Amino acid sequence: MEDLFHNLGIDWKILVAQIVNFTILVFVLTKFLYRPLLGMLNRRRDEIKKSAEKTVAADKLVAEIERQKEEVLAKARTTSSEMIKKAETQATGAAEKIMTDAQAEAKRIAADERKKLASEHDALMQEATRSLGATVIRAVEQSVGDVLDEKAKGKLVEQAMQKVQVTART
């Protein structure tokens, strides 16, 4: 057996040295290479997993928000169209009322103006009649003088005034 080991070059001292060498290598690589890198790989994997989970949750949240937004928008569209219709109806009613009121006001103003004009006209005519009456009286008194008595003068003035009034009316 010893010869066999000798012929194959097996030496227990070299064997032990190689085992020690390999043990040191395993120790150093584990401490300085495998452990930090495996830790980093696992940390990165965990964070990627967490991020993926967060992304899924965020996608769900976005979908929910989108659904709620659509719901709110649909509701808002319905409400706004209802409001627009209502406003249109109210505006049409208001416009009609304004038109009616304006027409009534215009008629009222026109009537008032007519009344005012008529009353001014009457006042002017009365003033003119009075003035003309006074002129006629003076003209009668000056033209007939003392020819006629007071009674006749009064009658003549009265007749002249009646004619003046009739003329003024026409």
Place this chain on the structure above:
Amino acid sequence: MDHISIVADTLFHIGPLPVTNTMLTAWIVSLGFIIFAFIISRRVSYIPSKLQNFAEAVIEIIIGFLETIAGDRKTAERFFPIVATIFLFVLASNWLGILPGVGSIGMHTVGHDGHEAFVPLFRSVYSDLNMTLALALIVVVLSHVYGLITVGVRHHLGKFITFKGPVLFFTGILEIIGELSKVISLSFRLFGNVFAGEVLLIIIGSLVPYIATIPFLGLELFVGLIQAAIFGVLAMVAFSSFTRADSH
């Protein structure tokens, strides 16, 4: 033609320890890994550098592969340091063995028989049976240590020594022989492949230098990778099989 020897040449002694050229190469490979590990450990960051990215990719590939053998990531991570070191160390040693200079740089010394002989300074690590045997012993002994820790002394030893019946008793004996043969098969498989590759390259290089060796160098690269993977896989199988309560 170069000198072909199964036994690695002793370069010098450190006290009682003979330092062979395979051992020196193994130390250089180890030193390379240790330097690489120190460089990486000083720059580990959440956003990896190119070097860290490379190391992470290698680790991820190995651990993914181990996961397919172990069945779950937790078991794969438990045995990862030892199996990954086996794979990387065997791979680097095998590939270093075919680099120019390994086997060709050396010195002429006078042997015990008085003849002058060329002694290479470096030699492929696993063309030395001491190295493969050491690795095989580490794997087999550690597999039993893991087994003892995980399933308990009674259950683990019960797989080898049992008196529940004659058939189970002889099965236990066969299991013990199997464990011993595991050491031999693991060590001789790696040694045989690497040593044969060395011999093949020396012969081809001697017969038809330069161009003819190129395909064989490619073949040796492939063999180096395959042997490293086989050793790693067998180590992983040995570790995980003894840590299952139902294993036989």
